[in-house]
Amino acid sequence: MSELPRLVLAREHLQLGLTPKQLAARCRAGALTRIRHGVYVDGPAWAALSEWEKYRLGVSAAAETFVAPTVFARHSAASVWGIPTIGYGRPIYALTLKNDGGRSRAGVKRHYARFAGLDVVERDGLLVTGRIRTVLDLAAYTPFTQAVVPVDHILKADTTRGLAPVSKEELLFAVEGNYTAAAAQRIRAAVEFGDPRSGSAGESYGRALMWAAGFEAPALQYEIRDRSGRVSFSDYFWAEGRVAGEFDGVVKYMKPEYLKGRTASQAVVDEKRREDRMRAAGFSVVRWVWQDLMSPARLESALSAAGVPRRRARSARRRPE
The missing domain is CATH 3.40.960 (Endonuclease; Chain A)
Structure with missing residues (x-):
């Protein structure tokens, strides 16, 4: 993935030397594209991005709108790790540590996760679930045909990002105590089918x-x-x-x-x-x-x-x- 364009934040309009009205005018003219409320990006640069890159930039945009610390998960964490997933138009996925049903709004879906045993990593300035937890979550909560994609990816080294391969044994070891029996069964099916020889x-x-x-x-x-x-x-x-x-x-x-x-x-x-x-x-x-x-x-x-x-x-x- 090439370097993503810089986000333009409305709350920093004084530093940018632009008034909110000027930001809105540039957006109407196509010079800027609004990603989320108060978050913009260069218009032509946005148009040149792939759908995968737009989603990844959308995760960063969401992070700029949250006040409380936020841990991104599933497809959102995968986009930060460079782990491929299938499908476009997905919401941003984040975790909540309160088991009250969570709150999902403004294109963000929140899922409850127990803090005990939760692997959280700071990467590219964002808090995300660890590589193993990210892949296991995808295997647990996406269809088998889609789950195989991130599993295959993590079984081989990511030379672009300097990340070592993860073995099937390591993946299965991390399942214990973190998933329901049904989710664990889905994970095992995807992991057992996984193959590091897959080329893409x-x-x-x-x-x-x-x-x-x-x-x-x-x-x-x-x-x-x-x-x-x-x-x-x-x-x-x-x-x-x-x-x-x-x-x-x-x-x-x-x-x-x-x-x-x-x-x-x-x-x-x-x-x-x-x-x-x-x-x-x-x-x-x-x-x-x-x-x-x-x-x-x-x-x-x-x-x-x-x-x-x-x-x-x-x-x-x-x-x-």
Whole structure:
């Protein structure tokens, strides 16, 4: 994530040399964008942000409007940690230590949490739940298909932020005493399914959708050699049917570490040639994009047409002696 634009606070209008009326006029002209009451940001800079970045900036904006110390949690804490989540338009999530039902207003949802055992960290000037607690909360209170995404992420090192990987054992150890039996069951399902080999949030979400649709779990980052011995790595692979699956996240055609000096158009051409080599080696290749993940029926139809195997019933997985 690039550096976020600075927030402009109405309460600091004297330091800014602007009156409240001037701030409002700049907002009407598009020079500023109002994020929350009394909190603005440069208009063009806001328009250039991704939805993920806008949400992250919204968390900081909310923090500027609260007087009492506030601990951000779930998707809001994840945005501060750089942990990917699925879906846009979510409220800001914060914790309350009073078990009175909490108060949710102005786009902020508050959830009760017991102070005992609560891991709180200051990061980027904000109070947030710790990485493990954040991921466990997401696994406990979001659908399985979405919960797999943050779990996969935390199982590998975050080299961009210098954060070490967390093991499945560490995640499961932190469940005890902090969740109901039902929530703990949901967490275990997501953690057990988690895989650090997943290459991106889109790959994680796609894998979870496949499983929910009844397909066999694929091998990840599978090495494929063509007849000349040239190696390619497929995002997904199913040995039964010899099917390779590829998720086309647009971001990878923009990241310098992926492009390696190539233009985006050259990267697309190279991907096509790589796919041709896989087909020539006798593999079927099925490819999908984010829009397909947002419509799981389309993904399921593509996988079925490519011959991706369905899971066998539990009673059929072992032949009788």
